[in-house]
Structures are given as structure tokens and as C-alpha cells.
Amino acid sequence: MAIEAKYVELMNADLDGEISDAERVDLAEYLELNPEAAAMQAELAELCGALDEMGQMDPPPHLKYTILDSLQNPGKTAQTRSRGFSLQQLFAMPALRHAVTFGAGAFLTFALISSDRISDQAFDDVTGLVGTISDSAPEASGQNTIRLTSNEIAGVVSTHPAGSLNVVDFDLAAEGPIEIVAEFSNNELWFKGFAQLENDDTRIVADEGLVRMHIQGRNRYALYLQHTSDFDSIVSFKFYSAGNLIHEADLIIGNEKQETQ
Amino acid sequence: MNNENDRELIENCMSGDRQAIEALLFRYEKPVYNAAYRMLNSSEDARDVTQTVFLKVIEKLDSYDPRYRFFSWIYRIALNESINCLKRQNRLDALDHEPVSEASGPEELTGTQQMSQGMQSALMTIQAEYRTVIVLKHFVDCSYTEIGQILDLPEKKVKSRLYTGRQLLREALTKSGMH
Numbered sequence: 001m002a003i004e005a006k007y008v009e010l011m012n013a014d015l016d017g018e019i020s021d022a023e024r025v026d027l028a029e030y031l032e033l034n035p036e037a038a039a040m041q042a043e044l045a046e047l048c049g050a051l052d053e054m055g056q057m058d059p060p061p062h063l064k065y066t067i068l069d070s071l072q073n074p075g076k077t078a079q080t081r082s083r084g085f086s087l088q089q090l091f092a093m094p095a096l097r098h099a100v101t102f103g104a105g106a107f108l109t110f111a112l113i114s115s116d117r118i119s120d121q122a123f124d125d126v127t128g129l130v131g132t133i134s135d136s137a138p139e140a141s142g143q144n145t146i147r148l149t150s151n152e153i154a155g156v157v158s159t160h161p162a163g164s165l166n167v168v169d170f171d172l173a174a175e176g177p178i179e180i181v182a183e184f185s186n187n188e189l190w191f192k193g194f195a196q197l198e199n200d201d202t203r204i205v206a207d208e209g210l211v212r213m214h215i216q217g218r219n220r221y222a223l224y225l226q227h228t229s230d231f232d233s234i235v236s237f238k239f240y241s242a243g244n245l246i247h248e249a250d251l252i253i254g255n256e257k258q259e260t261q
Numbered sequence: 262m263n264n265e266n267d268r269e270l271i272e273n274c275m276s277g278d279r280q281a282i283e284a285l286l287f288r289y290e291k292p293v294y295n296a297a298y299r300m301l302n303s304s305e306d307a308r309d310v311t312q313t314v315f316l317k318v319i320e321k322l323d324s325y326d327p328r329y330r331f332f333s334w335i336y337r338i339a340l341n342e343s344i345n346c347l348k349r350q351n352r353l354d355a356l357d358h359e360p361v362s363e364a365s366g367p368e369e370l371t372g373t374q375q376m377s378q379g380m381q382s383a384l385m386t387i388q389a390e391y392r393t394v395i396v397l398k399h400f401v402d403c404s405y406t407e408i409g410q411i412l413d414l415p416e417k418k419v420k421s422r423l424y425t426g427r428q429l430l431r432e433a434l435t436k437s438g439m440h
Contacts, residue, residue, distance in 0.1 A: 051399040054377045059294040
């Protein structure tokens with residue numbers, strides 16, 4: 001026996017909680033007399049139950065701050081938010097002298113990112129920040145800078161704000177393989193992205209409150225951290241060569257940044 | 262979806278109250294993101310769409326007519342942006358969509374997760390007009406009337422699309438061996 005259209009509608013309405021008492025009685029009587037319709041109702045109920053059980057996804061934790069930042073800096077947003085931002089457009093932009101290197105570096109490092117959560121949720125498009133390093137040279141001396149002059153590694157790690165983001169620039173040369181571990185409080189800072197500006201073999205692994213980088217040779221790259229606290233936050237850096245700690249220093253991320261070591 | 266609370270919030274947003282903007286964002290970020298995610302099956306695209314939606318909402322707030330419910334307006338923008346995103350990527354057929362869980366292989370998924378992944382995959386195979394009503398009904402928890410307001414459709418059409426959408430979903434699940 002074919003199922004009447006009226007009862008198909010009532011079955012759906014029943015599952016959606018949009019049925020009157022009289023209609024419910026009518027439907028129940030119909031289902032009792034029509035096993036085919038009752039089977040369909042059971043299938044529909046199973047389907048709707050499965051859909052409802054899928055539940056809600058949590059947005060990436062930094063998203064609301066990114067949006068608030070975008071609302072404050074609408075000009076910047078046009079570049080950072082659009083996935084339709086094509087390579088052609090990128091190349092057409094003047095003065096992006098690192099764009100090609102960045103693209104290759106970001107792609108390669110993105111492919112190498114491995115993380116349980118952060119790689120999925122917090123690795124953001126940083127194309128809008130291309131050129132940050134070249135535009136903002138590290139200060140010659142003093143604050144928000146780590147200087148390295150050991151036999152194993154030499155160069156500078158520095159930080160500066162860019163909107164609600166903080167950029168940590170690395171300009172380093174290492175004779176052998178070096179592991180750099182950056183640790184920070186996950187409540188205040190989030191890893192937002194990475195851009196390789198010179199060399200393309202920096203390996204990076206991001207997790208909650210921790211970023212590990214492996215370098216060798218000459219490396220210039222940038223980490224992007226989202227800072228959400230009104231207070232300063234500390235990023236602790238440890239540099240390892242062959243498993244031995246060779247240097248340790250902190251950078252302060254916040255309104256007034258300074259080297260603490 | 263309390264329109265009275267929204268109305269007060271919107272008025273404050275229109276007068277440039279930053280706290281009100283933040284409150285609006287906190288209220289709608291998750292549902293907008295979820296609607297976009299279910300339409301697109303990509304956390305990255307959902308994130309971009311969510312960001313675009315809020316930028317548009319704030320930008321066009323002075324054109325919002327308070328006689329209408331705010332949630333209808335914001336979800337309409339969210340769904341339109343999601344559909345635009347699909348069109349941009351030529352993914353309306355969406356047969357080559359991303360896996361739901363980018364972090365886990367099938368062997369690591371629980372039965373519920375597998376079911377959820379299969380359901381999301383099936384959802385991506387049905388046309389956007391049907392997917393839209395299913396998303397609004399099951400993931401945004403809208404009534405027929407609310408779906409009609411959001412999509413500017415008569416209630417009869419909403420019901421018809423929802424029933425057809427479910428039928429298509431069942432067929433897709435059967436085809437994939439999930440049902």
C-alpha cells in the first residue's frame with residue numbers, strides 16, 4: 001500500500017515537533033494500520049536522531065579575536081580573510097619581495113605541521129602579513145630581542161606587535177641541526193601561523209602552548225602569535241644542539257616588551 | 262533566539278558600542294560557524310565565512326530593519342556566504358569534499374564519529390537548497406516558520422524541501438552503506 005503524501009508530511013512534522021494533538025492521533029492510527037508507513041517513520045526518526053546527535057562544532061578559539069581585530073582594522077582584513085585572494089593578486093601587489101619565498105615556505109611548512117588540534121584550528125592564512133619581517137627590522141639593541149652568539153647558533157630572535165598579533169622574527173644561522181622550543185601560556189597566546197622568508201627547510205610542530213622548530217643553516221622566518229590578554233605574556237625559548245641546552249631566554253609579549261634575560 | 266535581547270544589542274552596536282559588538286559576536290559566533298561548517302564541510306572555509314559574515318553584519322548594520330528578526334538576517338548572510346564559497350570553489354556538486362576529521366584516520370574514529378562523518382559526507386552530496394534547510398533545522402534548531410523567514414520561502418516550500426532533503430540524505434547514506 002502506498003503511503004499517502006499527507007501522512008509523509010505528518011511523519012516529518014511529528015519528528016520536527018510541529019504537529020497538533022489531533023494530527024498526532026490521526027498519524028498514530030494510520031501508522032498502526034500501515035506497517036510500511038511505520039517502517040518509514042522509524043527510518044526517518046533514526047535519520048533525524050543521527051543528525052541531531054552530530055552536535056555543535058566549537059569554532060577555533062582565536063576566531064572571535066581575529067574577527068574583532070578585523071573589525072578594528074578593516075583594511076587589513078580584506079587581505080587576511082579572503083581565501084579568494086589568488087596568487088595572481090598576490091604577485092600583482094607591489095613591493096612583496098618575499099612573496100614567492102613565503103608562498104613556497106608557508107606551503108612546505110604547512111605540509112609539515114603536525115598537531116592534534118592547533119594545526120587544524122589555528123593555522124591561519126598569514127598572507128596579509130607577508131613582508132612583516134622586511135618592513136620591521138629588529139631593533140638594533142636592547143628590548144624584545146634575543147641575541148645568540150654561540151658556536152652552534154648565531155643571530156637574532158625579536159618580537160613586535162602587528163595589530164592584535166605578535167610577530168616573532170627569527171634571523172638565525174646554525175652550523176648543525178638546532179631545535180628551538182618556544183613555550184607560552186595557552187590561555188593568553190595562540191599560535192596563528194608561520195612564514196618562511198629565507199630557506200625552506202625549517203620544520204615546525206605546533207601544539208597548545210608549545211611550538212618546536214628545527215633549523216639548520218641560514219634561516220629567516222616568522223611566527224605569528226595571537227595575544228588576547230591585557231597583561232604581558234612570556235614566551236620562553238630554549239635552544240638545543242644535539243639534545244643539549246645551549247641557550248635559554250624569554251621574550252615578553254605585550255604592551256611593553258623587553259628581554260628578560 | 263530572543264529577538265528582544267538582540268534588538269537592544271543591535272541598537273548599542275549601531276551606536277558604536279564595542280562591548281555590544283563583542284557580545285553580539287560571542288552570541289552568534291558558534292551558531293554561524295556551525296551553519297557554515299555543515300554547509301561546507303571544512304573548518305577553514307567555515308572560519309573564513311564566519312569572519313566575512315560578522316564584517317558584513319557590522320558594515321551593513323545601518324541597513325538592518327529592526328522590524329525583522331536579527332537572527333534571520335545573520336543566518337541568511339551566513340548561508341549566502343557559504344553558498345558563494347561553494348560556488349567560488351566549484352564545489353556545488355561537492356563530491357570531492359574534505360574528510361570531516363582532518364586529524365584522525367578511520368581506525369581512530371569511534372562508532373559515533375564514523376556515523377557523524379558518514380552523515381556529513383552524505384550531506385555534502387545533496388544539493389545546496391536541500392542542505393540549507395537540513396542545516397537550519399538540525400544544526401541551528403529553527404522552526405519551519407524561522408526557516409521560512411531566513412530563506413524567504415513560504416512554509417509549505419520549507420516543509421517540501423526538508424522532506425525531500427531527508428529522502429535524498431537517506432538515499433545517499435544507503436548508497437554509501439551507512440544506512
